[in-house]
Amino acid sequence: MNLRINDIEGKVCESCGKPLTVEDVYARKIGNEIHYFCCSHCADAFERKMKQG
Numbered sequence: 803m804n805l806r807i808n809d810i811e812g813k814v815c816e817s818c819g820k821p822l823t824v825e826d827v828y829a830r831k832i833g834n835e836i837h838y839f840c841c842s843h844c845a846d847a848f849e850r851k852m853k854q855g
């Protein structure tokens with residue numbers, strides 16, 4: 803993964819709202835966009851929610 807600090811600065815996990823750091827970030831492409839989470843569990847939960855509409 804190739805993330806720069808500026809890319810995630812001020813971002814929070816899109817599933818649980820936890821602030822993200824460069825060392826502690828999990829990115830996943832969902833649809834056409836990259837979404838950022840604190841862990842794969844949050845990514846799974848978010849993706850499930852998206853698919854349910």
Ligand SMILES: [Zn+2]
Nearest residue numbers: 815818840844
């Ligand atoms: Zn999270």
